[in-house]
Amino acid sequence: MKLLLIEDEIKLTQYLKKGLVAEGFVVDIAHSGIDGLHLATEGQYDLIILDGMLPDLDGLGVLQALRQSNKKSTAVLMLTARSMVEDRVKGLQAGADDYLTKPFAFSELVARVHALMRRTIGVGNNGNPQAAATSLSLADLELDALKRQARRAGQDLRLTAKEFTLLWLLLRRKGEVLSRTELAELVWDMHFDSETNVVDVAIRRLRGKMDDPFNTPLLHTVRGMGYVLELRPEPPQDGNES
Ligand code: CA
Secondary structure, X not given: OEEEEEOOXXXXXXXXXXXXXXXXXXXXXXXXXXXXXXXXXHOOOOEEEEEOOOOOOOHHHHHHHHHHOXXXXXXXXXXXXOOOHHHHHHHHHOOOOEEEEEOOOHHHHHHHHHHHHHHHHHHOOOOOHHHHOOEEEEOOEEEEOOOXXXXXXXXXXXXXXXXXXXXXXXXXXXXXXXXXXXXXXXHHOOOOOOOOOHHHHHHHHHHHHHOOOOOOOOEEEEOOOEEEEOOOOOOOOOOOOO
16 A cells, blocks of 8 residues: 655654554655655555645645546545645635544554545555555465455455555465565665665565465565465476375
């Protein structure tokens, strides 16, 4: 689940990003309306958290432009100041899916984000059903993004938030080889550094939970390229060998 946070208060964005990443979301940040609009229309986001007060183009302006763009169906949660009732009404009229009044508790933000994700499933993202999918599966592996639950053969795999995000990404793009660089950027928001083996370590832990206890491996290493999640045909067996 990839979120875009558009807010100019640096400390608040850092705090929110840290919390949302810990919840397993991948988060991009823009500190101005114009930058935010650019990212929103160029990137693929499941949800945009948009502040009303921004230095260049305000939240309402961003929202109106977004609703005219090719990403018009992306869910938007607006943040508004307590005194700005009128802005809130205008925001909803302009197509915000929900709003949250500042100051708010972090847990309330997370609850709204999950609620919005749930609401947007049935509606579907026009022309891009994958972006709105909240459950994915491959063979006996099932992921539910709303419950943050991964199951294999009916058993809860008990993944950490990062492991869940990593597996979600691999499953969403099953059959496609994802490089370490890409995984490092998408899951950890860091630029790949060859000294860092964070991706390999996480993959090993993930395998220990989702593949090792089961008969059929789904997560494969493609030497020199990266990792792919797919169901491969069983290799021919010579009778006695296990
Ligand atoms: Ca602001």
